Amino acid sequence: NAGVTQTPKFQVLKTGQSMTLQCAQDMNHNSMYWYRQDPGMGLRLIYYSASEGTTDKGEVPNGYNVSRLNKREFSLRLESAAPSQTSVYFCASRGTSGNTDTQYFGPGTRLTVL
Amino acid sequence: GDSVTQMEGPVTLSEEAFLTINCTYTATGYPSLFWYVQYPGEGLQLLLKATKADDKGSNKGFEATYRKETTSFHLEKGSVQVSDSAVYFCALSVNTGGFKTIFGAGTRLFVKA
Numbered sequence: 001n002a003g004v005t006q007t008p009k010f011q012v013l014k015t016g017q018s019m020t021l022q023c024a025q026d027m028n029h030n031s032m033y034w035y036r037q038d039p040g041m042g043l044r045l046i047y048y049s050a051s052e053g054t055t056d057k058g059e060v061p062n063g064y065n066v067s068r069l070n071k072r073e074f075s076l077r078l079e080s081a082a083p084s085q086t087s088v089y090f091c092a093s094r095g096t097s098g099n100t101d102t103q104y105f106g107p108g109t110r111l112t113v114l
Numbered sequence: 115g116d117s118v119t120q121m122e123g124p125v126t127l128s129e130e131a132f133l134t135i136n137c138t139y140t141a142t143g144y145p146s147l148f149w150y151v152q153y154p155g156e157g158l159q160l161l162l163k164a165t166k167a168d169d170k171g172s173n174k175g176f177e178a179t180y181r182k183e184t185t186s187f188h189l190e191k192g193s194v195q196v197s198d199s200a201v202y203f204c205a206l207s208v209n210t211g212g213f214k215t216i217f218g219a220g221t222r223l224f225v226k227a
Contacts, residue, residue, distance in 0.1 A: 048214070090158070105159070106157050
């Protein structure tokens with residue numbers, strides 16, 4: 001049981017390049033999330049998927065697209081990277097622990113855009 | 115809108131000192147409250163949670179009580195260890211047509227031997 005996995009762990013891009021961040025979970029969770037973490041700002045929600053086949057915008061969706069490929073996988077795509085997208089990206093899935101929802105996080109992808 | 119405010123860090127303590135990290139929230143309805151911990155180079159892990167007023171969440175010596183009257187969920191530990199050095203995030207979860215979790219900015223804790 002690996003939990004939530006993310007690839008790659010590190011990536012350096014030039015401005016204008018594109019890339020896809022991959023996320024997978026093996027906990028059979030319906031909901032999955034993409035966050036970015038910037039110093040002093042906590043985690044900000046980019047997109048989320050409440051269930052397979054659905055996606056919704058979060059707080060900071062501009063410049064990103066997502067795909068919920070199946071129940072396990074939820075990818076984040078940067079079509080034309082910008083320096084403002086330099087950040088650490090976390091994927092999470094949500095399960096129910098008792099009567100409260102809990103999020104489980106992947107190890108993160110550290111992205112630098114030059 | 116819903117929000118979480120927690121004390122700015124970094125907080126630096128000596129081993130065995132008492133820890134308090136303050137957290138207050140604003141929310142409509144009845145949120146669940148969480149503390150997550152992030153160790154260097156890792157993702158966030160759930161530390162403890164509380165689902166309703168006056169509930170106390172506890173784990174690994176850490177405690178927090180859901181105070182509706184003061185809209186607070188302060189994290190405490192009686193005796194910190196070097197291994198507790200990490201970033202701590204207070205968060206709330208609300209169901210507004212889908213569960214969303216809102217995080218505070220995080221508080222970095224350094225514990226010196």
